[in-house]
Amino acid sequence: MTATVAAKPPRNLHTRSLLAPSVAALLLWMIVPLVMTLWFSAERYNLLSPGKTVFAGWGNYRDLLTHRALWVAMGNTLILVGLVLAITLVFGTLFSLLLDQDFPGHQVCRLLVIAPFFVMPTVSALIWKNMLMNPVFGLLAWITRSLGFGAIEFFSRMPLLSIVVIVGWEWTPFAVLILLPALQSLNPEQVEAARLDGAGPIALFRHIQLPHLLRPMAVVAMIEMIFLLSLFAEIYVTTNGGPGLASTNLAYLIFRDALLGFDVGRASAGGVIAIVLANIVGLFLMRLVGRNLEDLR
Amino acid sequence: MRSTRRTRWGLAIAGWAVALGMFFPILWMFICSFKTEITAVATPPAVFFHPTLENYYAVLERADYLAFARNSIAVSLGSTLLALALAIPAAYSMAFFPTRRTRDILLWMLSTKMLPAVGVLVPIYLLWRDLGLLDTVFGLILIDSLSVLPIVVWMLFSYFREVPAVILEASRMDGATQTEELMHVLLPLCTPGISATALLSIILCWNEAFWSLNLATVKAATLTAFTASFANPEALFWAKLSAASTLAIAPILIFGWISQRQMVRGLSFGAVK
Numbered sequence: 001m002t003a004t005v006a007a008k009p010p011r012n013l014h015t016r017s018l019l020a021p022s023v024a025a026l027l028l029w030m031i032v033p034l035v036m037t038l039w040f041s042a043e044r045y046n047l048l049s050p051g052k053t054v055f056a057g058w059g060n061y062r063d064l065l066t067h068r069a070l071w072v073a074m075g076n077t078l079i080l081v082g083l084v085l086a087i088t089l090v091f092g093t094l095f096s097l098l099l100d101q102d103f104p105g106h107q108v109c110r111l112l113v114i115a116p117f118f119v120m121p122t123v124s125a126l127i128w129k130n131m132l133m134n135p136v137f138g139l140l141a142w143i144t145r146s147l148g149f150g151a152i153e154f155f156s157r158m159p160l161l162s163i164v165v166i167v168g169w170e171w172t173p174f175a176v177l178i179l180l181p182a183l184q185s186l187n188p189e190q191v192e193a194a195r196l197d198g199a200g201p202i203a204l205f206r207h208i209q210l211p212h213l214l215r216p217m218a219v220v221a222m223i224e225m226i227f228l229l230s231l232f233a234e235i236y237v238t239t240n241g242g243p244g245l246a247s248t249n250l251a252y253l254i255f256r257d258a259l260l261g262f263d264v265g266r267a268s269a270g271g272v273i274a275i276v277l278a279n280i281v282g283l284f285l286m287r288l289v290g291r292n293l294e295d296l297r
Numbered sequence: 298m299r300s301t302r303r304t305r306w307g308l309a310i311a312g313w314a315v316a317l318g319m320f321f322p323i324l325w326m327f328i329c330s331f332k333t334e335i336t337a338v339a340t341p342p343a344v345f346f347h348p349t350l351e352n353y354y355a356v357l358e359r360a361d362y363l364a365f366a367r368n369s370i371a372v373s374l375g376s377t378l379l380a381l382a383l384a385i386p387a388a389y390s391m392a393f394f395p396t397r398r399t400r401d402i403l404l405w406m407l408s409t410k411m412l413p414a415v416g417v418l419v420p421i422y423l424l425w426r427d428l429g430l431l432d433t434v435f436g437l438i439l440i441d442s443l444s445v446l447p448i449v450v451w452m453l454f455s456y457f458r459e460v461p462a463v464i465l466e467a468s469r470m471d472g473a474t475q476t477e478e479l480m481h482v483l484l485p486l487c488t489p490g491i492s493a494t495a496l497l498s499i500i501l502c503w504n505e506a507f508w509s510l511n512l513a514t515v516k517a518a519t520l521t522a523f524t525a526s527f528a529n530p531e532a533l534f535w536a537k538l539s540a541a542s543t544l545a546i547a548p549i550l551i552f553g554w555i556s557q558r559q560m561v562r563g564l565s566f567g568a569v570k
Contacts, residue, residue, distance in 0.1 A: 015394045018386035022450060023402065025383055029443045030409045036420030095315055103309035109316035111554050115323055118553035120504040122525040123542040127322045129528070130535055131329060137338040137535075139325065146341075173319065181561045219565050230413045233506030233521070237528035251415040251507070258419050259511060271416040282411035290404050 034275070040268035047262035060269035070270065072245045073253040074277070076160060080167070080249055081228045081281075085221055087168035092175020092220065093213065097205070099176065100183050110180065117173035121233040128166045129155070129238045159239045159247035166234055171227075175220050182216040183209060215291075222285040229278050250274045323546075330539035337536040352540035362541065365523040369545075371434050372509075372519055373502035376441035377495050383442070384449040385491075389479055391450075392457035393465060403454065406447040414444070414507045425512055434517045437509060441502045449498055452563030456490030457483065493559035496552050503549050520545040 041060055064070045099110050116124065133154040135141050141151035154162040186209065194208055232251045235241055241248035241256065248256070250270065258267035317324075329337050331348035356362050391399045421440070422431070430436030460483065468482045484491065509519045524545060527538040553560075 015390045015396075018390035019402070022383045022387035022406070022446060025443060026406055026409050026446060030412060033417035033420040033424070034412070036424070037417055040419060095319075098308070098312050098315060101308045101312065103305055103312050105309070106312055109312045111557075112316040112320040114553070114557060115320055115550060118500060118504075118550045119323060119546050120521055120524065120549070121506050122510075122521050122528075123326075123546055124322075126524060126527055126538060126542070127326045130538070131325055132322060137340060139342055142340050142342060169319070169322070177557060177561055178565050181558070182565070216565055223564075226410045230415050230507060232415070233510060233525070236506075236510060237525050251413070254415045254418060255511065258422065264419050264423070267419045271419060274413045275416040278411050278413045278416070282408070286404060286408060286411070289407070290400070 037268045037271045037275075040264050041272050043265050045264040045268075047264060060265045061273075063266060064269050064273070069245055069248070069253060070273070073248050073250050074273075076245075076247065077229065077249040077251075077277070079160060080164060080231060081225060083164045084167045084171060084228055085224060087164070088171045088175045088224060089217060089220065091168070091172045092179050093217075095172065095176050096180040096183050097209070099180055110176075114173040114177050116170050117177060119170070121170065122237050124170050125166055125234040125237045128162075128169070133162060155239050156243055159243065163231075163234055163238060163247055166238070167228070167231065170234075171224055174224065178216050178220050179213060182213055186212050218285060219289060222282070222289055225278075225281055225285065229274070229281070250277070323550075326539045327543055329535055330543045332536050332539075334534060334536045337539070352536045353544070355537055356541045356544065362523065365518055365520050366544075368434055368437075368513075368517050369503055369519040369521075372437045372441060372517075373499045375434070375438035376445065376502045377498040379438060379442035380446050380449045380498055381491070381495060383446060384453055385484075386479070388450050388453035388457050389483060392454050392460075393462060403451065406450055410444075410447050418511060421508075422512065430512075432513050432515055432517050434513075437513050437517055437519070440508045440512065441505055444505075444508075445498045445501050448501070448564075449494055452494040452497065453487075453491065455563045456487050456494070459490075460486055489559055490563060493556045494563060496556040497560050497564065500549050500553055 042057060043055060044059065095113055099106055099113065130138070132139050133141075135151040135153045138151075140154075145151055190208060191204065194204055199207070230251050231249060232255065235247055235249065235252050236255075239247040241252045250273070254267045254270040254274065257263045257270060261267075330352055331350070332343065332346055333349060333351070336343045336346045391403065425431045425436050428436075430439065464486070465478055465482060468478050473482065503519075504521065505519075506521045506525075509521050510525060513519065514522060524538070524542055527534065527541075
């Protein structure tokens with residue numbers, strides 16, 4: 001592990017210039033829009049009335065924070081992220097345990113299970129919206145109707161939950177993609193030893209497999225969080241954030257304010273709030289991932 | 298693994314049920330793409346029908362479909378190349394010549410991904426408008442490459458770390474310059490890792506939706522935008538949507554299947570060895 005640390009650069013001068021382009025690009029990418037967002041968020045700035053930009057101080061934040069929409073969107077964002085994370089981690093672990101077993105065709109099964117992760121989000125959302133969840137022609141409607149329950153209007157009755165189902169379906173494969181190899185990297189001798197000591201499958205999972213999976217789980221949670229906090233396409237093609245605000249998350253709210261309402265000031269204030277939220281959640285996950293780099297210290 | 302014949306059968310049934318259940322929506326869409334528009338919306342759903350290729354012809358005949366596909370290809374390949382060009386030197390320097398700050402730099406890079414895209418949508422939109430990058434392929438390439446860059450650096454870093462430094466030192470003894478060392482020793486050694494990274498980056502850019510739906514809606518619109526245009530409730534062209542979607546996801550699905558094992562090691566940030 002430490003074998004690489006002691007190496008001396010071939011000619012010292014280059015290491016910094018090798019790193020510089022990436023660092024500079026990311027720095028620009030981070031700082032410039034961030035400063036602009038902060039700046040706009042303190043202005044009354046609407047694209048429909050250009051030239052009338054005035055300083056608003058905390059005005060936009062006050063507007064947003066006293067308005068119901070922000071709180072609903074924030075709640076929806078947390079529900080979405082929380083539920084999808086729970087679903088993907090639980091099912092991801094279960095599926096990985098199952099696919100780790102040796103049965104005929106388990107390699108093919110693995111490929112089939114991870115497939116949804118590679119499908120573009122607009123397509124996934126449309127498959128579910130049209131072919132499965134459509135209350136008139138959808139497959140699920142046909143099934144529930146044949147069973148005598150009548151069709152369920154997924155997107156008007158339970159819009160947020162329907163989106164959770166779609167997104168959970170998209171991201172469970174990602175959890176399997178990471179957790180299954182992690183499970184397989186477990187030392188087989190350790191498993192065999194536990195089994196000889198009389199550990200049943202549940203004890204084996206609790207005391208050996210689960211502890212081994214915690215770190216990969218943290219990685220899964222972190223990556224999913226990054227993508228789920230900005231979840232957009234699925235909402236855009238299915239419910240448009242509705243009915244009302246029922247399935248509007250922060251991302252969709254900001255999109256609505258900015259590109260549909262042309263209210264740059266308010267959208268920026270929303271953006272700042274989204275950034276703060278993301279950083280609160282992200283901070284502790286970053287720490288967990290940082291531990292994987294301990295050997296660099 | 299000692300298991301009786303019965304549990305083995307039970308596992309096989311459970312495993313296949315899960316696999317087919319997860320894959321079913323994709324399979325159903327694939328089947329729909331060979332139906333006519335009328336059989337596609339039939340209730341009860343048509344399982345036996347006369348397959349037709351007319352949807353594929355219809356989709357491919359639309360000139361704009363090819364334009365969308367071309368944009369998708371240009372954006373995902375362009376962003377991946379740009380990201381690799383920036384990331385390879387950086388990952389090389391951090392993996393082989395780490396300093397006290399290397400760990401912080403890596404974590405900082407990752408933390409830029411914590412900046413949610415929506416948080417900076419407004420300034421990027423306005424900047425891109427003023428720079429004339431709105432609705433251009435180049436504008437999307439720029440955005441996508443920056444947003445995959447941290448992940449690409451991390452993945453390459455984890456692959457490079459697995460190369461014993463001794464090999465590079467040996468080439469250095471033979472008088473190789475840094476560029477030669479990187480190009481002729483390290484890159485060939487890491488071809489599997491680099492191609493897995495490139496494939497993941499292509500997949501992420503191909504499927505990227507937020508920026509392409511917001512910044513490129515007409516000329517530079519990608520397949521994501523094209524498929525999203527079927528969201529219109531009046532346009533119930535399921536069979537055509539299915540054919541278009543199948544064409545849009547097939548290459549990426551195959552890439553993903555091929556590279557999944559390689560991808561995981563780099564993607565797990567050192568959590569899976």
